[in-house]
Amino acid sequence: xxxxxxxxxxxxxxxxxxxxxxxxxxxxxxxxxxxxxxxxxxxxxxxxxxxxxxxxxxxxxxxxxxxxxxxxxxxxxxxxxxxxxxxxxxxxxxxxxxxxxxxxxxxxxxxxxxxxxxxxxxxxxxxxxxxxxxxxxxxxxxxxxxxxxxxxxxxxxxxxxxxxxxxxxxxxxxxxxxxxxxxxxxxxxxxxxxxxxxxxxxxxxxxxxxxxxxxxxxxxxxxxxxxxxxxxxxxxxxxxxxxxxxxxxxxxxxxxxxxxxxxxxxxxxxxxxxxxxxxxxxxxxxxxxxxxxxxxxxxxxxxxxxxxxxxxxxxxxxxxxxxxxxxxxxxxxxxxxxxxxxxxxxxxxxxxxxxxxxxxxxxxxxxxxxxxxxxxxxxxxxxxxxxxxxxxxxxxxxxxxxxxxxxxxxxxxxxxxxxx
Amino acid sequence: xxxxxxxxxxxxxxxxxxxxxxxxxxxxxxxxxxxxxxxxxxxxxxxxxxxxxxxxxxxxxxxxxxxxxxxxxxxxxxxxxxxxxxxxxxxxxxxxxxxxxxxxxxxxxxxxxxxxxxxxxxxxxxxxxxxxxxxxxxxxxxxxxxxxxxxxxxxxxxxxxxxxxxxxxxxxxxxxxxxxxxxxxxxxxxxxxxxxxxxxxxxxxxxxxxxxxxxxxxxxxxxxxxxxxxxxxxxxxxxxxxxxxxxxxxxxxxxxxxxxxxxxxxxxxxxxxxxxxxxxxxxxxxxxxxxxxxxxxxxxxxxxxxxxxxxxxxxxxxxxxxxxxxxxxxxxxxxxxxxxxxxxxxxxxxxxxxxxxxxxxxxxxxxxxxxxxxxxxxxxxxxxxxxxxxxxxxxxxxxxxxxxxxxxxxxxxxxxxxxx
Numbered sequence: 001x002x003x004x005x006x007x008x009x010x011x012x013x014x015x016x017x018x019x020x021x022x023x024x025x026x027x028x029x030x031x032x033x034x035x036x037x038x039x040x041x042x043x044x045x046x047x048x049x050x051x052x053x054x055x056x057x058x059x060x061x062x063x064x065x066x067x068x069x070x071x072x073x074x075x076x077x078x079x080x081x082x083x084x085x086x087x088x089x090x091x092x093x094x095x096x097x098x099x100x101x102x103x104x105x106x107x108x109x110x111x112x113x114x115x116x117x118x119x120x121x122x123x124x125x126x127x128x129x130x131x132x133x134x135x136x137x138x139x140x141x142x143x144x145x146x147x148x149x150x151x152x153x154x155x156x157x158x159x160x161x162x163x164x165x166x167x168x169x170x171x172x173x174x175x176x177x178x179x180x181x182x183x184x185x186x187x188x189x190x191x192x193x194x195x196x197x198x199x200x201x202x203x204x205x206x207x208x209x210x211x212x213x214x215x216x217x218x219x220x221x222x223x224x225x226x227x228x229x230x231x232x233x234x235x236x237x238x239x240x241x242x243x244x245x246x247x248x249x250x251x252x253x254x255x256x257x258x259x260x261x262x263x264x265x266x267x268x269x270x271x272x273x274x275x276x277x278x279x280x281x282x283x284x285x286x287x288x289x290x291x292x293x294x295x296x297x298x299x300x301x302x303x304x305x306x307x308x309x310x311x312x313x314x315x316x317x318x319x320x321x322x323x324x325x326x327x328x329x330x331x332x333x334x335x336x337x338x339x340x341x342x343x344x345x346x347x348x349x350x351x352x353x354x355x356x357x358x359x360x361x362x363x364x365x366x367x368x369x370x371x372x373x374x375x376x377x378x379x380x381x382x383x384x385x386x387x388x389x390x391x392x393x394x395x396x397x398x399x400x401x402x403x404x405x406x407x408x409x410x411x412x413x414x415x416x417x418x419x420x
Numbered sequence: 421x422x423x424x425x426x427x428x429x430x431x432x433x434x435x436x437x438x439x440x441x442x443x444x445x446x447x448x449x450x451x452x453x454x455x456x457x458x459x460x461x462x463x464x465x466x467x468x469x470x471x472x473x474x475x476x477x478x479x480x481x482x483x484x485x486x487x488x489x490x491x492x493x494x495x496x497x498x499x500x501x502x503x504x505x506x507x508x509x510x511x512x513x514x515x516x517x518x519x520x521x522x523x524x525x526x527x528x529x530x531x532x533x534x535x536x537x538x539x540x541x542x543x544x545x546x547x548x549x550x551x552x553x554x555x556x557x558x559x560x561x562x563x564x565x566x567x568x569x570x571x572x573x574x575x576x577x578x579x580x581x582x583x584x585x586x587x588x589x590x591x592x593x594x595x596x597x598x599x600x601x602x603x604x605x606x607x608x609x610x611x612x613x614x615x616x617x618x619x620x621x622x623x624x625x626x627x628x629x630x631x632x633x634x635x636x637x638x639x640x641x642x643x644x645x646x647x648x649x650x651x652x653x654x655x656x657x658x659x660x661x662x663x664x665x666x667x668x669x670x671x672x673x674x675x676x677x678x679x680x681x682x683x684x685x686x687x688x689x690x691x692x693x694x695x696x697x698x699x700x701x702x703x704x705x706x707x708x709x710x711x712x713x714x715x716x717x718x719x720x721x722x723x724x725x726x727x728x729x730x731x732x733x734x735x736x737x738x739x740x741x742x743x744x745x746x747x748x749x750x751x752x753x754x755x756x757x758x759x760x761x762x763x764x765x766x767x768x769x770x771x772x773x774x775x776x777x778x779x780x781x782x783x784x785x786x787x788x789x790x791x792x793x794x795x796x797x798x799x800x801x802x803x804x805x806x807x808x809x810x811x812x813x814x815x816x817x818x819x820x821x822x823x824x825x826x827x828x829x830x831x832x833x834x835x836x837x838x839x840x
Contacts, residue, residue: 016476050496056436057500058507065506068514069499072492076470079489080477086485087478094488098518099563120563143519143540 002167003035003125007135007157010044011174012231013077016084021231023084025172030090030130037121037131037164039157040081042073063108067137067147071097074134074153082132091129095120097137097145102156104138104146111138111146113155113218116163125164133160151212158215162222169219169226170237171211176230177238178203178210180410181263186402188411194239195261197226202353202387203264216240259356259363260408263401266349269299270322271379271391274313274329276339279306284313286336290328296321299349300382300391310339314380316391319345347379348397351389352404364388370407376400422587423455423545427555427577430464431594432651433497436504442651443504445592446550450510455545457584459555459577460501462493483528487557487567491517494554494573502552511549515540517557517565522576524558524566531558531566533575533638536583545584553580571632578635582642589639589646590657591631596650597658598623598630600830601683606822608831614659615681617646622773622807623684636660679776679783680828683821686769689719690742691799691811694733694749696759699726704733706756710748716741719769720802720811730759734800736811739765767799768817771809772824784808790827796820 006029008022022040030036050069054061078094085092099120104111124131135153138146148155154171161169176191178200183189195203197220204213210228219226220242229237277283284303291298302314317325326343333341357363367388371378376399380391392400405411426449428442442460450456470489474481498514505512519540524531544551555573558566568575574591581589596611598620603609615623617640624633630648639646640662649657697703704723711718722734737745746763753761777783787808791798796819800811812820825831 016473019477053436053496053500054503057439057504061503062506065499065502065512065514068502068516069496072495072499075492075495076473076489079485079492080473082485082488083474083481084477086482092485094485096488096565145516 001033001035003037003164004029005037005039005157005161005164005166005169006172007039007153007170008041008172008231009153009174010041010046012172013040013042013081014044016080018231019077019080019084020088022172023081023088023090025231026081026130027085027088027090035125037125037133037160037166038081039133039135039153039160040074040077041135041153042070042077043080046073046076064144067108067145070147071134071137071145074136078132078134085130085132091127092132093124093129094132094134095124096134097156098139098143100133100160102138102159104140104148106140106142106144106146108144108146110149111140113138113148113159116159118160118163121160121164151215154212154215155218158218158222158224158226161224162218166224169224171226171228172231173210173228174230174232175210175228176233176235177228178240178262180261181401181405182265185265185398186405188402188405190411190413191236192238192261193236194241196355197240197242198386199261199353199355200240202351202384203262211240259360260352260354260410261356262353263404263408263410264351264353265397265401266351267394267397268319269316269347269349269391269394270319270325271314271316271344271347272322272325272329273342273344274336274338275341276310277313278337279309279311283336286332287313287329287338288315290332291317291325294324294328296325296328300380300389302380316347316349316380346394347391348394349389349391350397350400350404351387352408353387355386357388358385366407367404370403371400374399374403376403421453421455423457423584424449424588424590425457425459425577425581425584425586426590426592427459427573428461428592428651429573429594430461430466432592433460433462433501434464436500438651439497439500439504440508442501442592443508443510445651446501447505447508447510450550457541457545457551457553457580457586458501459553459573459580460494460497461555461573462490462497463500466493466496484564487528487565490567491554491557491565494556498552498554505550505552511547512552513544513549514552514554515544516554517576518559518563520553520580522558522579524560524568526560526562526564526566528564528566530569531560533558533568533579536579538580538583541580541584569634571635574632574635575638578638578642578644578646581644582638586644589644591646591648592651593630593648594650594652595630595648596653596655597648598660598682600681601821601825602685605685605818606825608822608825610831610833611656612658612681613656614661616775617660617662618806619681619773619775620660622771622804623682631660679780680772680774680830681776682773683824683828683830684771684773685817685821686771687814687817688739689736689767689769689811689814690739690745691734691736691764691767692742692745692749693762693764694756694758695761696730697733698757699729699731703756706752707733707749707758708735710752711737711745714744714748716745716748720800720809722800736767736769736800766814767811768814769809769811770817770820770824771807772828773807775806777808778805786827787824790823791820794819794823796823 082092082094101117103115135156179189181189223242226240299316376396378390502512502514521537523535555576599609601609643662646660719736796816798810802809
């Protein structure tokens, strides 16, 4: 008998019919002999409805009260799902964040989970009940309601799975798994059977939207196995596993490992160049300190060798904060003493990801070759142990994704994809 | 500096504009130098919306989950009111039932308050904050969300007022006080300045709808002074005071006491007659036990002297449970051995209420005289220390209310109304 945590998002809870479908899925798992904990989000549209009510009263709401307001969305969901389960003959019991108890810090709107006391859940499971837990919400040490921020229900599910030592954490959504690239960009995209958390993190942070990055970090840290499935279509889904060595993970799942597992792209990218920065200690640091103080994340950074005591510094930031970054840089103009500042928003970042490239040289070569053959100019390059990112002209984004998908033969099930 | 608890119902919270009005009232009290605790109900219509969602999923919902569902209504209200208060420049802090903490028994849907730990409220008040508390909800000893039943927010307010030793509990609604009788029935109805809890209890349980009876019982027990006011119109309102002696209460408020304070009527009444009940010990008890087991409240009871070893037993029940009562009686037919059963739903109960009648004889005489002069036949009579009720043909209800209101000169401010 396994213990399974199942998480259903807002679109899966959008109507009575869908809630009944969710109940049937949970009950089928329970009747197959497993213990089941279900984590749910607010019904689709409910959070917007609540924020709309608040916006009629104030333009600058206090975070604490917004959390009290928004937490009702998941509370409605757990009650309705428990009722649907009971109607289908199950013993179901709902739990709020403070009842579980999911204790967080006091950062309203983006609280971080500190501890979970899974005792009440374990007791209800021992009674044979299906346990229904409100996602997205917690409680701080002083008893204030908190919320976990965007995608927080994924995090609730993974954290609960860790706390109750679940055998798997099933994340249901309207897509049936993780793909080698966005199927809307390239129809040859293939569903991935198994991916490591590290690879998933690179894909998620680079623009893939299936799983919230914080929940994958949590899964990696607490060794939770995530299974991404569709609420609406039966299928094998994709496993996201915490195994450090993806080759090993692949072997465990009966496959030879792929070197590159997927191609990510991110159009929300802007490329800033600060010309003529004095080549003195601390100048570059001053540049980035201004951005860090404003919580602007800097991604790729390139600094050219200095000529005549001055250098050019290039970096990328998210496209939607580019204007703010330019403002902050210009405010530092006199203090740093750079000459001019360029901002280019017409760029995109395309990345190949694969833990296998740790042990396989030649990935970068194959990547650059493929892009070059397609006539795509590389503006910036950045690499980590398991990914290579290039910044290119935004107009070539789809083309780049396709030629890279072809170059690494990602449409094929791994086994024949080892580098030549 | 006084400590005031203010309670606003669903119609006072029905829109952003009304919530802003509630915030202005609370803030005005606070700025007048008082400490303020506000208790609110769910926005008008919200409870029905939630029950409608549940009804799409099940026809026989479990009470525990319905409580989880309905408690969100008040949670939304406290967050919105706190936001509105903050927008108006106040320091406001919201509290849920479990945060206050309002601990109840585990009777979901009709829980009874056991204890209140007002510490968090006192701390917030000491910080200078306006405290906003969710009405209608509590938490049982095991941490399950409970609700207090119809009108439960009144009860929350009175119980909180007792727990924090408030100087007054202001109950705001869309009427501006307690009236000598229903103004829709008789335009001469006069707003009462001061009424005792005992009198209010008789009026409330007899059909007046301003204050929930349980909250008045609570006020009497814990000596809370209730002030009934209109949310929308400024005015002196009506005080409901726990003083045992209403004459004394009246004196304190600078008035001579009235013997009769109001006329109540209740059309939700049915009159059952069980004919030919054997005049043997235990037979009548068996009759009423069947009703009590089904939680049917029996009001007026008359038993005629036995003739030839048999007697007729008459009693009234609420009109909406009359059919069920008949069913239960018939099921006992053989066990009890009565002959026939009549049920008359075309009756109403009209009552004169006044604590002064304890010490003033002649009230019954004047009542029966007035009804007789108007040609109204009395079917049943029942009395308590401070009220006299008669059951009459429903067609004469309005007439009876008017002639009794005139007979006791209730349109006049007390002072000249002593019995001749």
